[in-house]
Amino acid sequence: xxxxxxxxxxRVPVPPIxxxxxxxxxxxxxxxxxxxxxxxxxxxxxxxxxxVGRVDIDALLDRIDLTEIVLTRVDLDVVVHQVLGGLxxxxxxxxxxxxxxxxxxxxxxxxxxxxQMDLTSVVLTRVDLVKVVDAxxxxxxxxxIVLNRVDLVRVVDAxxxQMDLIALANEIIEGxxxxxxIRDSTGSMAxxxxxxxxxxxxxxxxAVDRAVGRLLLRRxxxxxxxxx
Amino acid sequence: xxxxxxxDEAHARISPVPREARPFQGQRAGIVTRLIAAVLDSFVIxxxxxxxxxxxxxxxxxxDPRSFQFPxxxxxxxxxxxxxxxxxxxTVFWTLSGRTYGQLVMGLRVLGYGGRRxxxxxxxxxxxxxxxxxxxxxxIPFSRNNKSLQDLFLATRVVxxxxxxxxxxxxxxxxxxVS
Numbered sequence: 001x002x003x004x005x006x007x008x009x010x011r012v013p014v015p016p017i018x019x020x021x022x023x024x025x026x027x028x029x030x031x032x033x034x035x036x037x038x039x040x041x042x043x044x045x046x047x048x049x050x051x052v053g054r055v056d057i058d059a060l061l062d063r064i065d066l067t068e069i070v071l072t073r074v075d076l077d078v079v080v081h082q083v084l085g086g087l088x089x090x091x092x093x094x095x096x097x098x099x100x101x102x103x104x105x106x107x108x109x110x111x112x113x114x115x116q117m118d119l120t121s122v123v124l125t126r127v128d129l130v131k132v133v134d135a136x137x138x139x140x141x142x143x144x145i146v147l148n149r150v151d152l153v154r155v156v157d158a159x160x161x162q163m164d165l166i167a168l169a170n171e172i173i174e175g176x177x178x179x180x181x182i183r184d185s186t187g188s189m190a191x192x193x194x195x196x197x198x199x200x201x202x203x204x205x206x207a208v209d210r211a212v213g214r215l216l217l218r219r220x221x222x223x224x225x226x227x228x
Numbered sequence: 229x230x231x232x233x234x235x236d237e238a239h240a241r242i243s244p245v246p247r248e249a250r251p252f253q254g255q256r257a258g259i260v261t262r263l264i265a266a267v268l269d270s271f272v273i274x275x276x277x278x279x280x281x282x283x284x285x286x287x288x289x290x291x292d293p294r295s296f297q298f299p300x301x302x303x304x305x306x307x308x309x310x311x312x313x314x315x316x317x318x319t320v321f322w323t324l325s326g327r328t329y330g331q332l333v334m335g336l337r338v339l340g341y342g343g344r345r346x347x348x349x350x351x352x353x354x355x356x357x358x359x360x361x362x363x364x365x366x367x368i369p370f371s372r373n374n375k376s377l378q379d380l381f382l383a384t385r386v387v388x389x390x391x392x393x394x395x396x397x398x399x400x401x402x403x404x405x406v407s
């Protein structure tokens with residue numbers, strides 16, 4: 001241990017005789033000072049140890065908001081960059097390998113995660129729905145499903161309820177001209193003759209009308225059903 | 229086919245009328261068709277008269293076969309009988325079905341005001357008029373609406389109607405204009 005002022009004293013110009021006179025005193029006092037310094041060191045060490053031993057660290061930490069302190073006083077970006085910069089890929093890989101991903105996944109609240117996602121838009125934008133539907137349909141026997149699961153009687157009843165069967169039947173009969181078929185199949189020569197005579201009569205009527213119309217310079221009568 | 233009006237009609241109900249004739253249904257009939265019908269009716273009336281005469285002959289023969297000879301009924305009686313038979317025949321058929329046998333064959337129907345069947349009185353008047361003045365039919369081609377003189381005075385008309393029975397709906401009322 002060094003005594004303050006000793007070096008200074010030694011540099012002060014002192015006559016040799018004085019030095020000789022005080023030399024024993026200086027030696028003695030220096031020895032004392034060194035001894036006292038060592039004792040004081042020990043004393044301080046013991047006092048600090050006693051203080052540290054008596055401090056309740058937990059209580060102290062309880063009174064301090066360490067998180068707040070870290071957040072306000074520590075530049076976390078720098079810390080993280082430093083930490084990440086100090087890591088190499090192998091270390092990261094080994095760290096990741098030690099992580100129990102399943103446990104983390106198990107602790108996740110999936111509902112909360114899903115609530116924060118717009119799954120519909122995700123599916124619409126990211127999924128090829130045509131392929132998915134095709135694949136699903138490929139694996140399904142739709143005919144069997146319909147036959148087993150659908151109440152066909154009700155379906156047919158509902159369809160028939162919405163259809164005007166009479167109008168449909170009339171349309172079909174008109175399309176195939178059923179009366180004409182019946183006439184052709186059952187019609188006798190007489191009815192064909194009557195039809196021919198009637199049509200010729202109508203033709204003759206019109207011819208007479210036209211002739212008289214020309215004779216009287218009359219405007220031709222318009223064709224069409226009665227009332228036209 | 230070529231019928232627009234017939235198609236519309238057939239959508240409402242199935243028509244037994246051939247397609248080619250459908251456009252003419254309800255139109256006023258011309259002179260040729262009506263003349264043929266009248267000739268056929270005259271045959272019918274003649275047949276009825278002949279039948280009546282033969283019946284009378286048979287009756288006379290049964291009453292006194294030994295002094296049998298064909299009865300001579302005289303011109304006036306014959307004309308009166310023909311008039312009566314014709315009027316009764318036309319009146320009955322026009323009232324009941326709107327068509328005589330000749331008109332049935334030719335696909336015609338006599339309609340009164342509003343397209344309805346003739347009432348008895350009008351049918352009787354028309355029958356008398358037709359029998360008295362059969363030449364009235366000649367007016368048809370000169371009329372814009374194919375009306376004979378009888379049609380003109382009695383507000384009747386004769387239309388093509390091939391339906392076996394009267395159509396369910398009443399034909400439209402036409403203007404009764406004079407040519």
